[in-house]
Amino acid sequence: MRPHGGGYQPLTPITRNTADTSLSEEVVHVPERETSFLNAFNGARTLNINGGTLTIQPDGRSYSYAYGPKGLAGLRYNRYALMCAFFASIGGLEFGYDQGVIANVLVMKDFIHRWPISPLQKGMMTAVLELGALLGTIATGVYTDRFSRQNSIVAACEVVFCVGSAFQAFAQNLGHLFIGRAVGGLGVGALSMLAPLYMAEISPPEVRGSLMALEQFSIVLGVVFGFWIGFMTRDLEGSSSWRIPLGLQLIPGIVLAVGCYFLPPSPRLLVLQGKHEDALVSLAKLRLRTPEEAAGDPLLQIELTEMRVETALIKQALTLEAHTQSHMSQLAVEWQAWRKLWSHKLRDRTWIGVLIMFFQQWSGINALLYYGPTLVHSIGMRGDTVTLLVSGGIGITQLLAVLPAIVWIDKVGRRPLLRGGSVAMSLSHLSIAILVILFQSDWPAHPFAAWLAVAGIYSFTFAYGVSFGPIGWVLPSEVFPLSLRSKGVALSTASNWVNNFFIGLLTPVVMDFSAWMTFLIFATACVCAYIWSTYYVPETANVSLEEIDKLFRSSAGQEEATLKTEIEEELGLKDLIRELADER
Numbered sequence: 001m002r003p004h005g006g007g008y009q010p011l012t013p014i015t016r017n018t019a020d021t022s023l024s025e026e027v028v029h030v031p032e033r034e035t036s037f038l039n040a041f042n043g044a045r046t047l048n049i050n051g052g053t054l055t056i057q058p059d060g061r062s063y064s065y066a067y068g069p070k071g072l073a074g075l076r077y078n079r080y081a082l083m084c085a086f087f088a089s090i091g092g093l094e095f096g097y098d099q100g101v102i103a104n105v106l107v108m109k110d111f112i113h114r115w116p117i118s119p120l121q122k123g124m125m126t127a128v129l130e131l132g133a134l135l136g137t138i139a140t141g142v143y144t145d146r147f148s149r150q151n152s153i154v155a156a157c158e159v160v161f162c163v164g165s166a167f168q169a170f171a172q173n174l175g176h177l178f179i180g181r182a183v184g185g186l187g188v189g190a191l192s193m194l195a196p197l198y199m200a201e202i203s204p205p206e207v208r209g210s211l212m213a214l215e216q217f218s219i220v221l222g223v224v225f226g227f228w229i230g231f232m233t234r235d236l237e238g239s240s241s242w243r244i245p246l247g248l249q250l251i252p253g254i255v256l257a258v259g260c261y262f263l264p265p266s267p268r269l270l271v272l273q274g275k276h277e278d279a280l281v282s283l284a285k286l287r288l289r290t291p292e293e294a295a296g297d298p299l300l301q302i303e304l305t306e307m308r309v310e311t312a313l314i315k316q317a318l319t320l321e322a323h324t325q326s327h328m329s330q331l332a333v334e335w336q337a338w339r340k341l342w343s344h345k346l347r348d349r350t351w352i353g354v355l356i357m358f359f360q361q362w363s364g365i366n367a368l369l370y371y372g373p374t375l376v377h378s379i380g381m382r383g384d385t386v387t388l389l390v391s392g393g394i395g396i397t398q399l400l401a402v403l404p405a406i407v408w409i410d411k412v413g414r415r416p417l418l419r420g421g422s423v424a425m426s427l428s429h430l431s432i433a434i435l436v437i438l439f440q441s442d443w444p445a446h447p448f449a450a451w452l453a454v455a456g457i458y459s460f461t462f463a464y465g466v467s468f469g470p471i472g473w474v475l476p477s478e479v480f481p482l483s484l485r486s487k488g489v490a491l492s493t494a495s496n497w498v499n500n501f502f503i504g505l506l507t508p509v510v511m512d513f514s515a516w517m518t519f520l521i522f523a524t525a526c527v528c529a530y531i532w533s534t535y536y537v538p539e540t541a542n543v544s545l546e547e548i549d550k551l552f553r554s555s556a557g558q559e560e561a562t563l564k565t566e567i568e569e570e571l572g573l574k575d576l577i578r579e580l581a582d583e584r
């Protein structure tokens, strides 16, 4: 028997008013043809519930649900969640915009004339934002669960980001610019983890990947805007050439901060904070149900109960630890929570969060974004064409590539995209390395080979853009349990910033030493990424966030599994599924 008084309040059992729902067994709308095909073999039943489906396996216990079809078609059924996710992703736009704009600003005539800084200082100007972002990410991981997700986003935008951008745009000396970038970085870091976190928490399982890939869409849209706006203003007279593009980033920051007041709160965070009624209201809104429908809708009840089960499970575990923690300082409790991410139960997931960002960065995308022009320069191309072709082109290619990712990520799943993407990325790097070895001594005599190398850059970028680009922002928010999700995502985002920082630092050094070796290093990283995604990454597509626990069951322990089953029984989840399974 599970010990009682274990720290979670038993909740009112689920009461379902079937009269309010359109529950029918005859399959009016099955999300996937394969599902019904498979069902015919394994005896699973698919029930249609208010436009969504619940598939119950013959054991009467395992189930999966969806509010609509998978992939793009499902977005129509989740248009409100889509709108909210799209809005939250403006946080990513800010992040990409800075990357796009800074490359242009640092080479603008007025800027160089006013502040003739050394290459090292230029590097520091870029890196200080990354370091600020790293700090912002970790700090957000510490504090965010105490507030609503919207308030955290507003704080990141208003207080930190807007102050940072204003400092940059109105800078009177280098110090202002430096401070502006460091402070702005704090906000960028906070937003880069808060937006995916919120998006994962409001998304239904069947379109979660597509909705979350919007983060990457916004980041690269930001890169494209930043690059082209900087490109257009760079010949303006005086400081407006760089003040305008730096100042323009205030606009999306303000739009996001104001719009946040209209976003529904994250139902998962509300459950974690014990506000179950509010969570149901928010969930109903997100799933396009009226409050009256919500009370009797089995899909909503299942989703909400799964969240309650997980929270109860965590609280239970925390109560067992409370004894140890009662004499600990706040700081020690916080430290304990971070350490838990590396406990044997959770470290598989933590590695996934950290490594996906490691491989995303070591694929070499930012080496191309930051130093691509230098590279293409070395293969005999000059002037504006170079910058346009590489920096401008890479942004646009990434933007185009994210579209198929949005369509496929839930249909074919995360793993096939990661595996296919890493093969294509390593082949592209490898061919560039070979071309460099063969023709570096005389590029002008081999224009075809030079263009082939440019094609290699583009094919790499496209492969990255459908795989590690978007999935780097999807996977971390999916794999962690509710109580540690914000810290886990913070750690994974921190891995993005740390590796991003090292790539920026090391690429010019290695490139200077040997261009082909640089590409070979990236090719090797992509081969490792292939092995890793094949053997270590579980498929999280179409699984609810709470059910993802099962994918890691191997490391979660039998004791916890039994406890979970008991809590599911107690909160009525099992009864609800059984009742639905028996209903004729």
Ligand SMILES: O[C@H]1[C@H](O)[C@@H](O)[C@H](O)[C@@H](O)[C@H]1O
Binding pocket: 099, 216, 219, 220, 223, 360, 365, 366, 369, 398, 469, 470, 472, 496, 500
């Ligand atoms: O996903 C993004 C995106 O691909 C950006 O272009 C890149 O600069 C970032 O570092 C990365 O995290």
